[in-house]
Every structure is written in structure tokens, then in C-alpha cells.
Amino acid sequence: MKLCALVFWWQKHNIMKYKSLIINNPEDLMFGIAPKPVKTRRGLEIGGGQVYAELNFTLPIMSINEGTLKEVYNHYREIAEGALEHAVHLNSKGVVLEFETLLEMTKTPSIGVEIVKIMNDICEEYYQKHGLASEIRLTPNDLREFERPALQRTSKFLEPMVELFERGMMAGGDLLSIESTGGKEVSDEALMMCDVKGVLFALAVLGVRDMQFLWGKIVSLANKHGKIAAGDSACGFANTAMVLAEKKYIPKVFAAMVRVISVVRSIVAMEQGAVGPDKDCGYEGPFLKAITGIPISMEGKTSACAHFSPLGNIASACADLWSNESVQNIKLLSGMAPTAYLEQLEYDARLMNEALRAGKMHCSILQQLLVSSDIYTDPQALILAPENVIRISKAIVKGDSYVANARDGALTALDIIEEALLSGKMKLPEMETSFLPIFRDDLNSIPDSENDFIAMMLPMLDPGKFILSEYGL
Amino acid sequence: MKLCALVFWWQKHNIMKYKSLIINNPEDLMFGIAPKPVKTRRGLEIGGGQVYAELNFTLPIMSINEGTLKEVYNHYREIAEGALEHAVHLNSKGVVLEFETLLEMTKTPSIGVEIVKIMNDICEEYYQKHGLASEIRLTPNDLREFERPALQRTSKFLEPMVELFERGMMAGGDLLSIESTGGKEVSDEALMMCDVKGVLFALAVLGVRDMQFLWGKIVSLANKHGKIAAGDSACGFANTAMVLAEKKYIPKVFAAMVRVISVVRSIVAMEQGAVGPDKDCGYEGPFLKAITGIPISMEGKTSACAHFSPLGNIASACADLWSNESVQNIKLLSGMAPTAYLEQLEYDARLMNEALRAGKMHCSILQQLLVSSDIYTDPQALILAPENVIRISKAIVKGDSYVANARDGALTALDIIEEALLSGKMKLPEMETSFLPIFRDDLNSIPDSENDFIAMMLPMLDPGKFILSEYGL
């Protein structure tokens, strides 16, 4: 059956494919175990009963140009070799290396492709010599935002992005991801204004449509080459909100809203055929796992190299890959920073894997500790507790439009936050809580129908900032 | 009662004070709980049912001289402020900042004292403003090794060391430690030659005597000023051996021997009146905790910034402070590295504290996972499993001389390693196992009496390298 040729009812009517959850029971939302595990070429079984480390890394302070290319390649070679050598030393069960490209590597796809090749050769060498299973997640960056207002569908930048995806997967980038930016033109300002309707418009209207466009392409490319369309995390939305909240620039309760709203945008990748592992940095993975059953990557305390986090432990509660988000290739006292972070990820993963080996009771106790150690410290943590993930996910799948899905999810998250406050289990300063009634009013004012919502929002948005037709509207 | 004035039977006869364990049951060797907790000025209760983060840090690449002193001070100010600010943000229950001095700060004690003052002011500020409890562990470096052969008792360097201890504790360095180097002249070569008798001589003869000399001084200074004599870790021996084993320069089984032997040397601090928390980096803490009941600091996965480790999880099994060993004050993508490591330590500690809150069953399951995830990956991990710590500790306290104590402990560790190999639970390459019979023969050849042992060893050691009289021999 050629999936991509068929157009389903839900696609035609622009509504969410999922009407119920695959995981209905909080106890079944567990690290290392996904109802639909993903098997990779070199034998990783992500979500198949084992948590693996996903190492992320980037260049130290330097330019990328003709003159430095050799040095750039050497950095990635050193990173991959250092990490895999140490993974062998630590008896690792398997590693994912995420290669998130920087501008120049996407603009000139041959650079990105060469880096994939270099790292894939090393993966292969360690596989052949030591039996270490590892794969590369290839994450081209979304170049389209270089034009303002962005031309989401007609941009000249789509060509190099697609080229990097295709040639990169052929070179050994087996897991395909991106942190696409559809809707960001609107959400950037909405984030700063704590405008929940603006964020919802950016994600549930613009984001969803852009994801449909982009992931249709990515999935068909992946299918063509027998590669794995993995997923797309709302980094520019949910992660940005978290970082802003950590800096105390916006309320944490708002960042929690943004995370929930981003679910309806990120799930579109799965609707288009992506199978996971979903990317880490938006933390919307647990909801995607509950609804669709795919395995997910998460990041928490061991991504303190990349940003501080209120979700250090709880983020791992149902992770299948455990990531450090990003670290520069610089020297620490022990050795290179990516190698050090690989070690930390491996030990975290070992603990979870030991629980998986020991059985259900051990898993559930470890998860309970991971969850309860963070749950009431921050509303963003609260909504990631398995029972809350399930409850919010159930609210999300109820509605008949992405807009309604997002709104209902956010309202349920609000309920959960208010209940925790009422019970006295969570404490928040008045500065935070004063936003709650505003969010509730705003969310309640959102109609079920996408068209009505668009009509409601357009007068309030700066028309110079985005182009509706670039979203098929 | 003036303890320091009395001379006990065990002191007069130069034998170990401890004849039995305070913790006899492996289940009672638990993180966060020590039979003899230590209460600090600002209210930390180390070993009193709570694990705290102990943050370690050092300067980035730079010189310390007149011209850079301002910058040096700024680094320590920035580190302390960044860490405590973030600790408040993370609702930390308390933090220890370890200030391990560099050469210049001990040679010119006023530099070290000034840094203590700067950091103590910040600790006090956060205590007053936010109720955050924090203390400084002051760890002057042992200058005596700058002379070769070292003049352990008559060195002119003792004066600035003692000055830094005294003025530093008055400036707010409440926990006093050192990684003293008595015996290192002999052990350095013995380590490289995997000479277990040489190491035993260095630690159980020279090390013990130097510790008696040095810790007598430190404890009486601490008592004089109402400060806490904490402990002395065999960094230059056990940690060095671990780092060399990680580099595959010496066998892991040898590093395991060194760790056990170092116990009899480090315990002398407690015999002289030190009360803990013992320092982290030799990993002999669990034995000290079992035998003496003091709280201990440990380091594992979250010290990957300082060195790689085969003890990532298991090291925390009975930790009361959880440390990162050391990280330079450099910028990561999130912020300064010490702040990032503080976050990681806090989340690790939170998990253990959540177990402590949940009760005995949760603690024991979490500990079991921490232990079993590492135990059979490395002989150094194996001997840190609580039941093995107890078994080895029991062997250690049996004998009637430090030499016999060390020998018996090491032989028991050998037994444990060989049993694990025999049972098939642990696997080691022949390169490693071929050392085991050699170690056993060597250990068996060691007599009970210190004098006999000295007589046996002297002909085999390079007399130009150390001065017996500097050890009171």
C-alpha cells in the first residue's frame, strides 16, 4: 500500500488523525518501552526495552568557511570517535549521535553530507570492530527563516534543505529530524507578550499546516530510501519558552501552556508517517508517545550544558533516548566535553536499564522517584507527570480541529495547575498565578472552528510579519 | 575532656583504633544517612537524612600572580554567586562549596584566605536573604611535595599550610580537608609498577604516620576555633590509580587493591578526631563510613568533567555529599560550567532525597539499582557494593597493625574479585586476571608486624627518594 498516495478523511478535513490514545494507562508510559519501537539498521531497538544515550554536540567558537572546513571535519571526527570509543569502554548498548547542522552545512549541503559520511564511517567501524550499535540522527536546520517574512512553501532555501535530507540519508543519516519553524514569525512576539491565543494561532494553525507540507516531503524521501522519518520538536516554541521562563522573563505557567499547545503541531509529523524517535528539545514527546505509541528522545538534567532546566529528573520518566541537547567540542579536565557528556548519559541510561531488567516494580518505583522529585517544583514539570500526560492527551484528542485540540489540552493543563495550587502541593508566587485567569479567559474565547479562529486572530496580528498563502491559506 | 591531650593505648602502640564496625549491615549503609551526622554552622545536617551537592571548581587557563589577582578573585566570586543563585532557583536544601587551593594560594596564604572570605560572604548573603544553607570546605594543597625528597615534618612549607588552615577557617572555611601526600614518593613508582607491596608500604606505613602527624595538628586547630575537621582522601593514590586504570595504563584489579589499602591511611584522620564529611576523590569513603560512622562525600558520573569513571552510579550508593570533583570556570552554552554542574548534582541529589522521603523500601530499591547497574562492570565498582564494603571493612579491622589491616582488606577484596570471576558474573580479560595470583602471593608475603614489613621493604626501595626520619621512623 502506498501510504503517501492516499488522502484520508482526516487529511482532507484538516483534522487530527488520532481520536484516542495508544497508551491509556499512566503506568504504561514508561522509559525504554514504546508500543511501536523503532528498529535501526545497526540493530538499535528504540523503545524496545532499553534506553540509549543520544549525544548532541556542536562546534566551539570558530567560523565555518573554505579555510576552516578541514578543521570543522576534524571536530566532528574527533567528537564521534571520542564518544564511540568511550561508549565501548562503558559497555554501552548503543548510541545515537545527533548531527544538528549549522547554517553553512545546510546552505552548502555537501558540507553537511561530508560530515554525515565522516561520522557514519566511524559508526560503522565501531559496529564492525566492537559490535557497538550506533546511528546518526540528521537534523538539518530550517533555512526558511532567513527570509522575513518567511516563504514557507516557495523559498529558494527549500532546495538545499531537501538536498541535504536526501544526500545526507544516503550517506548514513538514518534518523531524519528537523526543528521546523512554521509559525515562528507569529509566535516570537506572542511568546514575549505571553499571548496564549497568538501562540495557539502560530502552532495550531500555521505550525500544523507547515508541518503537513514539510513532513509530507520528508516522509516520502525517507520511504524512498528506506530510512527512518523520526520527528520534529517544537524547539523554537516550547524550548524557547522554557529558556525564557528559566531566565524569569515569562511566567512558568505560560511555558507550560506553550508546551501543551505545541503537541498538536508536532504530532503532524506522525500523521504524515514519521515513526519516531521524536526529537528531544520541545519536551512534547511524552504526549506524542501516549497518543501515537512512538518512542521519544528526551533531555533533562544532563542537558545542563545547553540550558538550565526545571525538568531535570521528570523529563526522563518515559524517555527512550536520553539526550544532552548540545555541548561544544571543548576541553574539560577529563577530556573533550562531548565524551564527558556521553559518559553522564550512559550512566543515567544504565540506571533506567537496570530497572527495566529488574522488572515492572523496579521501573515503576524508579519512575515514581524521578517524577515526584520534580513534579511540584514547576508547572512545566507538573504537566509531564505520566498521569497528567495521559489526562492532557485525552483532552487533546477529543476535539474536531487542531485549534480545539490545542485549546482543550491547554485548558486541561490549566486545570491541573490550579488543582495542584489548590491542594497546596504546588506553590507559585502571585506574579505567576495572576496570569492563570487571563489564560483561561483567552482560551475559553477560542472557537472550535479553525476558520472562525483565523477570522478572530487576523485583525490582531501584524500582517507584514507573515504570509498566509505560504501556509496554504 | 580534652581529647587531644590524652594518648590512648592504640595511639601508643600505633595500631588502628577501630576494632569493629559501626555499620554491620549492608542495608544500613545508605546514602544520606550516617550514624554520626555532622551539623554545620548554617544548618546543614550532613548524613542526617539528606544528600547535598558538593560543588568543586577551579580556574580556567590563566596565571596566578600580582597582575591577575583581581581576576582570580572575580572568578571565585562569579562561581560562588552563580552556583548559589542557581541553587536557590532549584530549591536546593543546601550546598557545600569545596575550595581546593592551587599552589600560589597556599604559598601565599593571604590569597587563599581572601578567596575564602569572598565566598563566605556570598554564602552568608544567600543564607540571610534566601535561607539557603551552604558551607565552604577548605582544602589547602599539600606543599610539602615541592621538595624532593619531601620533608614531611621539617619542611618550611608546613608553615604557610598551617597558616592557611587557621586563617582560612577563621574566614569561614568551616569544613577542613586536605589531600595529603605522605608516602607518595614511594607510591608513585609502585603504582606504575603495579607493586602492591610498595603501595602498601607507602600507605600503611608512611601514609599512616604522616596522617597521624598532620591530622593531629589539623584537629587541634579545628577544635581551637570550633570548626569541623572533615577528612583526607587518598587522591594521589586511589584516584591516581583509577585514572591510570581508565587510561588502561595499569590493571583495574590493581586500582581496586589500591583503594582498599588506602582505607587504613585515610582512617587515621578520624582516629585523630576528624568527624567527616570525608572528601570524595579517593572513593575510600564507604569503608570509612562503615567503620567509623562518619558522613562522606562521593563523586561518580557527575564528575565526568574532571575524569572518567567506572563508578558512575555505584559511587553514590552511600554518599552523603555528592560531588563533581572539579570543573573549570568556563562558558558552556547554558552558562558557566560550575553552575551547570551544580544543577546536575542537585538533580542527582533530589532523586536520592526523594527516596529518603519515601522510606526504606524506596531507598533500598534505588540503591540496588545504582549498585547493580555498575557492580560487575569493573572490579573497582565491585568492591564498592555495600555488602562488599562491609565484608572488606570487617577484614580491615581484624588485624593488629595497620600493615595487617591493609593486607587483610586487600586479600578480602581479592577474594571478592575472584569469586565474581568464578561465578561468571564478572568478566575480565586475561591481561587483568594474570595479575591476581601475583597480588595474592605478594600480599601473603606481608608479615603482621610493621617492623618486620619495614625490614622486608627497605632493601627494595630507592633510599634517595624518601627520608624515614620524616615519618618518625
Next chain:
Amino acid sequence: MNELIEKLLEAVEFGKVDLKSPYPPQLRGQDGSFELTQKAIETGINPQLILESALIPAMERVGKKFSENKIFVPQMLMSAKAMGASMVQLKPFFASGSIKTKGTFIIGTVKGDLHDIGKNLVAMMVEGGGWSIIDLGVDVNADRFVEALENNPGAVIGLSALLTTTMVNMGEIVTRIKAQNADTKVLIGGAPVNDEFCRKIGADFYAPDPQKAVEYLNKLAS
């Protein structure tokens, strides 16, 4: 102090733009900064005084509250909007030269870099501090900075970068700017940047946050 000035200060501090605006709830139904400025001008208050005794002090208070984590960005943005409404009224006086800002601040995110949340905050706070802002946007190369400087002699330049691979572009831009006019002050910021890097590339000041940038600029202006 004049009552109108006091009210205007309050309107800007709490983000009351105009009569109709519902925010903040406690000032609902009252005049906003738009109306208050109009009235102040009508009653003959010196426009320079309006700027210096109401708008700038209000924004200073806002900046202080923000840096003490007592308010969030949206509150600060509302104040900026209120100040903007006031500036609309004051525009003719700027045009005629009868009032002056502290100077012109040209800001942009450097070539290859699209991160602008931080830069926008800095621009807003500096504007609140009484400076004219020229925001060149993101992905800005040396040519464009030089050009903007030519058109605004004496302006101070602010560079932002968030990537380890774009912060190096600051070096070239600083060199080009200093080549054009060695006296031009350049301040830089962004998460991966620090003091040491600032010295290395020959920029004049590194600010970790908008407050520090405003302090530095105000020192320059005084």
C-alpha cells in the same frame, strides 16, 4: 512634581497606553500615556521635561523591577508601548530639535545568525533609557553596519550573536566599524559571548543583559 508628569510616569511604568486600553486593570477608564502627554504639552510643559522627568524615570523603574525579577517581559513591553504612544506626541519636538535623545543606538544580530529575542529586548530597554534606536534586524553583515553608521555619525553600535559559529563574525564587523571611525563605541552581547572575547575582538563593552547595556550607554551619554 507636576501632577500630569506624575500621572504620565505612572501610566508608562504600569503600561497604560491610552484611554481605551484595558491594561492594566487598575488604571482602566483613566487616561493613558497618549492622552497625558498631549495634555502635558497643551499645558505648556517643556517637552524635554516630559521626556526626562516622566518617560525615562518610568522606564528606569521598569528596568529595575525587571532586573529584580519583579515583573515579566510582557509588563515591560506594555511600558515600552506606553512610552511609544507618548513619543508619537513628542515627535514634532524631536523633529524641530527642541528635544534630544541621549544619542543613537544601532543594533543588529550579526551575519548568519537569526536569534533576535535577546537583541529585541536590549533595543527596547535602550530606547526606554532615552536613546533613538535603529534596529537593523538579523543576519546583518559589516557593510550594513558601516552604512548605518555613515548615516548616523556618532551613533553607538550594538552587536548580538547566539551561535559559537557566528560570534566570530563580530570580530570583522568591529574592525570595519573602527576603521571607519576609531571613536565609535561598540558593545556586544549574546549568550556565548563574554568579557574575554570582547577584549579579544577589540569591542568596547560586553553586557550580559539589557540593564548593564543601559548603564554603560548612560555613562557614555553623561
Next chain:
Amino acid sequence: MNELIEKLLEAVEFGKVDLKSPYPPQLRGQDGSFELTQKAIETGINPQLILESALIPAMERVGKKFSENKIFVPQMLMSAKAMGASMVQLKPFFASGSIKTKGTFIIGTVKGDLHDIGKNLVAMMVEGGGWSIIDLGVDVNADRFVEALENNPGAVIGLSALLTTTMVNMGEIVTRIKAQNADTKVLIGGAPVNDEFCRKIGADFYAPDPQKAVEYLNKLAS
């Protein structure tokens, strides 16, 4: 190849010092490198050949096994001892100039730093590679390096540092050495050091481990 040479090579490779030495078990009771060298000289084998066909190749094998993690340091040290026993026999020929090492290597841990385990390993491996070694020990300042170089013109210098606060001392030492003789090659190492730092201070080569150092030196010598 000559049988004696072959045996000597084996003795050094496996660390057999002399007849009496119990190590390694499999060669117990056999001649060690001390006796074998003596016999080789007696049978008239060219001392240069002993060095180049037995000792150096043996140590090369040892170095290779070590870098492939097939042996530990003590095995390598035993080989170094065996080579040392051989060198005692060869000493007169070095003194007379009838055999030559590849050159002289002056090594030390820089001022303020006492870490010497790594430095000692490097010294041993370089010696095994056929170089004369002058080990200045630890806590060595620029004066002492310069002095040693004066006494050994043409020597190559090796600097070791393990602390972030002592590695900077390498810079000064390099400058002083190059001032004395710009052609002197300086190589550096130690855990916190890297390539970039090497370039920055004007040293010639950074080696992360002894093997790389030997390779570089051998290239210099050839």
C-alpha cells in the same frame, strides 16, 4: 638476522633484564639483555647495529603493544629496564662516539607543577625510541631549560603541565628557548594542553600521548 640480536630483541621486548631476574616467567633461567648485549659485543657485532636492530625495534614493538592496550605500563617499564641494562654495556661506545643516539631530548614539568607520571612515561618511551634523555624533573623554570639547552646544543625540548594555572608558564618558557635559539624544537603535552594552545604559545608540536611524541621526534631525526 643474527641469533643473538634476535634473542636480545626478545629479551628487551619482554622485559628480561638479566639472568637472575625472575621476570618474565616464560624466560626464567635464560640470559637477560645484560648478558646478551655483552655476548653480542664480544662476538664483534657492531654496537650501532645492536642499538638499531635490537633495542630500538624491541621498544617500538613495546610501544605499539602499549598503544594498542595489549600491555600495561609495568610491562613497558620492565622493557625499559632491560634496555637500560643493555645500555650499560653500550656506554663505552657512546662515550667514544662510535654509536650515536638520535639526539638529545630535554624534558621537564613546568614551574609550579608537580605532576610527573605522564612526563616520566614520555621520557621512557622517547628513550626507548633511541634518544638520550635529560630529565629536569618537576617545577622547572625557564632558566633551567635554557641552561640545559646551552649545555646540549641541538637538543629538542619537551614541556609537561597538568594544571590550567601552570600550562600558561609554557608560553614564557617557549619564548625564552626560542630567543636563545629560534631553531630549537619544542613539543608540549599534558592533560589540559591541546593543539590550539600549542599554536598560540608558538610551540612546535603537541602530542596527546608518548607514541605521538616518539613519531614526531623520529621524523625530526630522519
